[in-house]
Amino acid sequence: MKTIINKLLKKQWIIWIGLLLLILFFILNKDLISLLLDGDVEGIRSFLNKNLGFALFFLFIVMLIQNSFTVFPLVLVITINITLFGFMKGFLWSWFTSVVASVIVYCSVRYIFQDIIMKKFNPKLIEKVDANGFTYVFQARIFPFVPTSIINILAGLSTIRLFPYLLATSIGNFLYFFVLALIPAGILSAEWDEYVIWIVILAAIALYYFIKIVRNKRKAVSLEKDNID
Template structure:
């Protein structure tokens, strides 16, 4: 037994340690997690309101799980944040925790799990991200068809640097999360309507293409020089 423990590498210790922590988190919060899986926001809110400090930590860990393996619908996590902390604070907490969680997953995939999961993904998916790093991540963030966890994992497997990845995630998640936040906010604020949501969606798409066009023009200038 002692020999086996000594043979474990630092990477293996991190994997086992992380797996143990996740298992403990699920066991200690089994009832609350089942409420989220069932979509019972009211019961989860009642449970978490007893300790708002723990609620902040719990919802960060839930966002970390959502960014690693998509178990909870993102709209559910954002809705719970907004019902607990109000529209502005709930939106900001959702946005900030999503950025932190995406960075954690990015580094874990790149430096710990890359060898284990690299072969599970088609090389062409990773090549697309290698070629258009910022644009690919930003586009994936603002469109709801690509799971958040998949974007984080592919980024970790690719050669995209942390700064472009972080910038694309920060801007993309801000726009997308704000749009999603309007859905539960509509329950409390009658002034929000579908036209506001569509304006923001169109603005996000336009902003994406403007950034893409600007990057292309800068690249052409550099090539000409």
């Protein structure tokens, strides 16, 4: 009984410390946060250009917040990264921080907040994640209407292991972020943005199922050989 109480107290401390740090971050960077909420990319660029080290840290925290609560539009965060660091470095930093942030949220939900959050989600939805695992996370990553934070939380509440979650997130985010990165880079026109995104998404899904079918066939062949032997 004492062990359970101690664990709960530790969780309470972690929650309060996390909230205090978040509030402190917003207070210390209220001007930058205001620019971010207004979508003022040029203002943010001129503000962060003075200190690239702080820019990296700030944009990582922004990505962590985005993965926790989906406060800021993802395309805006990617646009800021590309504006500051160039297309390739901005895209890679956006992708890398998104993967790290998603793992932090996943682990936080699973090991700290699971008991608190579990009641707020439909058990059938969590069961779908349990049943499909890698496939569910991968498809959700490349589907533009599923909030990133919801994917992370549902994965943390489910039984999906860290490695399949990390792999699905890495591949899915890489594909989706690359398409989003083409928009601020000016490679996609406003008329074709949506169509190209859907083409890439459908192609990614088709590729995934093709690989899955090939793997299943190989497994079936190997099982047949084992049975014959």
